[in-house]
Amino acid sequence: MKDDSIYLEHIIDCIDRINKYTEYDQFVFMNSQMVQDAVIRNLQTLAESTQKLSNELKAQHPEVNWKALSGFRNILVHNYLGLDLPQIWVVIENRLPPLRESLEKLL
Numbered sequence: 001m002k003d004d005s006i007y008l009e010h011i012i013d014c015i016d017r018i019n020k021y022t023e024y025d026q027f028v029f030m031n032s033q034m035v036q037d038a039v040i041r042n043l044q045t046l047a048e049s050t051q052k053l054s055n056e057l058k059a060q061h062p063e064v065n066w067k068a069l070s071g072f073r074n075i076l077v078h079n080y081l082g083l084d085l086p087q088i089w090v091v092i093e094n095r096l097p098p099l100r101e102s103l104e105k106l107l
Contacts, residue, residue, distance in 0.1 A: 003052075003054070004053050004054050004057045004106075005107060007049045007050075007052050007053050008053070008103050008106055008107055009107065010045075010049050011046050011049050011050060011099075011103055012100055012103050012104065012107075014042040014043070014045050014046035014049070015042075015046065015096050015099065015100045016100075017038070017042050018038075018039050018042050018043065018046075018092060018096065019096075021035050021038045021039055021042075022035060022039060022092060026089050026093070029085070029088075029089055029092070030085060030086075030089070036085065039088070039092065040076060040083065040088070043072070043073075043076055043088070043091070044073060044076045044077060046069075047069050047070065047072050047073030047076065048073055050066060050069040050070065050073075051070055051073070053066075057106070061102070061106060063102060064099065064102050064103075069099075072091070
């Protein structure tokens with residue numbers, strides 16, 4: 001669990017950075033390439049970090065869709081020319097807050 005806690009804290013840090021960069025505001029995200037780049041990079045890092053978590057932890061917490069997070073990472077990394085920014089905003093607004101809450105509970 002010690003290694004897992006390091007990754008969990010890192011994932012939470014990525015979420016917090018995304019919130020800081022976007023200021024919880026879709027307009028800020030949609031109108032700044034720099035913010036978009038920073039957010040996408042942190043989403044990649046966040047998703048990559050979930051792959052480093054132990055299988056035991058993932059099995060004990062099926063309420064988190066670990067497979068979807070891994071798949072999201074692949075989309076971000078391999079489909080960088082076709083990223084749908086409005087859809088990424090939906091992820092930021094609707095998926096990250098409950099993910100952060102779940103990860104806080106795991107710590």
